Amino acid sequence: MTIIVTGAAGLIGSNIVKGLNARGIRDIIAVDNLTHGDKFRNLADCDIAHYLDKHEFLRQICDHQFPFDNIQAVFHQGACSDTMNHDGKYMMQNNYQYTLDLLDWCQDERIPFLYASSAAVYGKGEVFREERELEQPLNVYGYSKFLLDQVVRERMKSRLTAQVVGFRYFNVYGMREQHKGRMASVAFHHFNQYRTQGFVNLFGEYGGYGAGEHSRDFVSVEDVVKVNLYFLDNPEKSGIFNLGTGRSQPFNDLAAATVNACRAAEGKSPLTLAQMVNEELIRYIPFPDSLKGKYQSFTQADISRLREAGYADEFLTVEQGVERYVAWMLNNLA
Numbered sequence: 001m002t003i004i005v006t007g008a009a010g011l012i013g014s015n016i017v018k019g020l021n022a023r024g025i026r027d028i029i030a031v032d033n034l035t036h037g038d039k040f041r042n043l044a045d046c047d048i049a050h051y052l053d054k055h056e057f058l059r060q061i062c063d064h065q066f067p068f069d070n071i072q073a074v075f076h077q078g079a080c081s082d083t084m085n086h087d088g089k090y091m092m093q094n095n096y097q098y099t100l101d102l103l104d105w106c107q108d109e110r111i112p113f114l115y116a117s118s119a120a121v122y123g124k125g126e127v128f129r130e131e132r133e134l135e136q137p138l139n140v141y142g143y144s145k146f147l148l149d150q151v152v153r154e155r156m157k158s159r160l161t162a163q164v165v166g167f168r169y170f171n172v173y174g175m176r177e178q179h180k181g182r183m184a185s186v187a188f189h190h191f192n193q194y195r196t197q198g199f200v201n202l203f204g205e206y207g208g209y210g211a212g213e214h215s216r217d218f219v220s221v222e223d224v225v226k227v228n229l230y231f232l233d234n235p236e237k238s239g240i241f242n243l244g245t246g247r248s249q250p251f252n253d254l255a256a257a258t259v260n261a262c263r264a265a266e267g268k269s270p271l272t273l274a275q276m277v278n279e280e281l282i283r284y285i286p287f288p289d290s291l292k293g294k295y296q297s298f299t300q301a302d303i304s305r306l307r308e309a310g311y312a313d314e315f316l317t318v319e320q321g322v323e324r325y326v327a328w329m330l331n332n333l334a
Contacts (some may be wrong), residue, residue, distance in 0.1 A: 244301025
């Protein structure tokens, strides 16, 4: 049996491939666009059966000329994840239409389809639950994900031929994201700031939140993979699910965890947040005027539906996940 992973050289896709390899699964078709060739490094230590360029893959799917049989599942992680890209035509083609074409094909072929949605569908909302009235995306990226979710909801009202699962990823961080540049996680940027300049910058007070106290639901890519594989193991379960920890933590926690993980690698003892601020290892900068009125000060996934679907494992805290991530970066990137 063969598994297809799109966006296979990206952050989540490459970690899914690695997770499948850990189960002994190597019959994997990796699909991506390697115009930016450095992404190949994310697959260099993975075992796959075949690589296909995204455009050739789509041509074969749409023309019903895909030469492989016995597809067990499709993990669709391929998308433009740049929330600052405002090219609506590109975003809708790359995120919405691409995903819709794969959904149609998987339903035609009765193949389980697990795809990447996004917490961006909630916009500036304060309640993050999988309900239509709570969804109001702020940019075309969020809208491209939102619209596909609406299609899936309509399809689910009638009988599906195979499993369909959408994951609304919150703030994912972790191994194999170094190719993402400015769109890499805050944890990645904090690590590099500390290693190059000896301190980490955080936003100061804004919107009723103290310095460094704006909060996110930071979820390790390790947990993201575990949830994806849980649904692979339970093909009778379909739906759209938030994929976060259900726990919001401030940027102060993330910065402190990063600094302490780096200090531990240097043989230094851990410090409290207050000590880091006092020693200027964490510094606060004025909140940018350009972000005022456009900034999400708080996110926290409601994971009730994920729990109801049977996923019972605990999620890594920021402190646990960042410690593991920093160790990986020191071994693989430093």
